[in-house]
Amino acid sequence: MKTGISKTILLAAALVFVGASAQAQGVLRIGMTATDIPLTHGSPDNGFEGFRFSGYTMYDALVNWDLSKADAPSVIKPGLALSWAVDPSDTTKWTFKIRPGVKFHDGSTFDAAAVVWNFDKLLNKEAPQFDPRQASLVGFRISSVASYKAIDAETLEIKTKAPDSFLPYQLSFILMASPAQFEAVGRDWAKFAAQPAGTGPFKLDKLVPHERAVLVPFKDYWDKTRVAKLDRLELLPMPEANTRTAALLSGQVDFIEAPPPDTIPRLKSSGMQITSNPYPHVWPYHLSRLPDSPWNDVRVRKAANLAVDREGIKQLLGGYAVPAAGHVLPGSTWFGKPTFEVKYDVAAAKKLMAEAGYGPSKRIKAKILISASGSGQMQPLPMNEFIQESLKEIGIDIEFEVVDFTTLTNRWRAGAKADQNAGITGLNYSYAIVDPFNALVRFIKSDLHAPNGVNWGFYSDPDMDALVAKAQNTFDAATQNEVLGQIHAKMVNDALFIWVVHDVAPRAMTAKVKGFVQPRNWFLDLTSVSVQ
């Protein structure tokens, strides 16, 4: 009798556990690093992780990213716009041909008027759909736009304040939400976020704030090559890296973002797939160029760049990094042909320091603002300590001020001149360098000093400004890339930053996840993924 009871208990227990671990085919559960589900109304928060999971899954922009290749940098391609062209006689005037036959998730039709409506939500304060929060999250990306109008249902005209050849890139961040759905939920963005309607390959099925978002395929998606294969996509916020790893190892999720480098061998030994690929990210020291900054001598900046052992840092990161040779990735179309080679050469660094008048008796003291963690910051504390040791060797004594990531962001935005940054000669803030403006221009254009932009260090060089103007006025893609290459070469030759590494975005997933391509981008295309 006793054995019978124990057997029943065992059986019941087994059933509970089996029931819990059995999963329907084709469900992908992702452990994200965000603390909450990124905003689902079409202007995601949580940086590019938000765009990755709450943005491009449920929405499209006029211009989309081609995320299908792992072996080449991602490029932009037609999304909800079929094509676009700039007027050769007036390069501030753009015409976009709108893709016909596209439906929103709520069944309403997408057309040029819907684009105007979406621009209004960010730029027109009088419009009922205007949302200051969304304007603050993405509106600045189209700050060069002066006016826009629908010529007919399939034609949109945009005028920029000045010629801006980067406009198509910027439009890739303006996601199209359904005007009809906004009306249906009573003109309330918070309600829209709970029942959103975009045009993307997935639509929201269920949202439990702080806990999970369940997305299902949108069967009427316009791009038949990108109809989602999964039955369901679940997004789970798991800010704690060890929790994500444990969740993957115990079978609660199938895919995690950013496993800590030291857990990767353990994950591999459990049969997990680890993917990684360089992507447009850079981990630098952004230097102050105010009159009292020690970084105003190009020899000192070059010496600092030569003193950093990037291979050592790569090793520290378990091999998951690419040593930087400049601001953009080596091999990028915008890399250009700099003459200064960013590498590890302590002897050359010491020689440059001596030429600049520094030596054992005259050392440089510099205070750098860093964070203990944060999006894109990788492993900031050990990495910064490593650099501190490297620079000490050539006579640069770095002192750190460690703040939390939000404070770092605020002080970055405030610019080097702000009172709160008094005494700070540089900061360690990693950058998404996806499009020309965000990769290069925003840091070097002299009219983008705080509060107008994030040229944090108040760098200013008329030659650089002329190059930037030339790039913004060049509408032929190949020529534009050439000019951007010249800009980058100048940045490297003038050693404007201390460049350290590029991240490679390690991800871990179970062997059951098939068809995943990790592009050289911040964003992912999850439509090709299945779980078998």
Next chain:
Amino acid sequence: MLTYLIRRVLYAVPIALGVTLLVFTLLHLAPGDPVNAVAGPDAPAEVVEQLRRAYGFDRPLPMQYLLFLWRILGGDLGVSVATGRPVAGELAQAFSNTLVLALGAALVGFVAGVALGGVAGRHKGTAIDHLATVVSLIGVSVPHYWLGMVMVIVLAVEANLLPAMGMGSGGLELLRHAVLPVLTMAVIPTGIVARSVRAAVGETLEREFVQALRAKGLGRGAVLRHVVRNVSPTIVAVLGLQLGYLLGGSILIETVFSWPGTGFLLNEAIFKRDLPVLQGIILMLALFFVLLNLLVDVAQAALDPRMRRA
């Protein structure tokens, strides 16, 4: 008893008001601008200012405080700066999630703590007492987030018996998901309750009235009943305080287990400088303590008539 009750309730009013002022002032004194934190990192100053006006953060602080007070009187805690969702709804959801952990941990902690402390107090100075003391000392001293991680590694990752994180999808699933965080959370109250009970029981057993009761020839059970009656006000006070802490949620435990309770929400709100959510949580927790203290005082007064005169 009624006058006592009314007096205690009246005392709670200025305390609650003081709490609102303190919460508001401290949060506004703390570094970090809520608007800067939620705006996109590249948002230009003009857009940030526009957002500041939209949320009313451009008004003078005393005005903001009065508005805040006026709104909470009407039960409106405002909307989250980060998500646009009403704070009251966010709080209700998070609190109900924390309640699962807190009540579970309280139950485990109180039962284990009272048993451990009771046995130790009854057998003071013996090996059982030493053992119980060591166990309760470990309970109080061990960092519970570390213990949580160890339990996850052993029971979820290696043995694959229980889920490592999250809440599951309700019902039996919820119970399975709650086991590890509840056990982790129960460790501290177990230790604290055990120590308090041990001290109270040991001390009471040595008091003259117990000797008198024994001398009178009362049986073990009857003596125990008197001891329990004398010890209970202390225990109730400790339990109340512990329950308060548990209901506050644990940032560490809820983060380790990705449990979307008040601690998880608080952590998120701190990082996002989401002032309305922060104000809401802290205010609710503070008022909860005020209420809990009131209940404990009333319970103690009910248990011990001497206290009503205090």
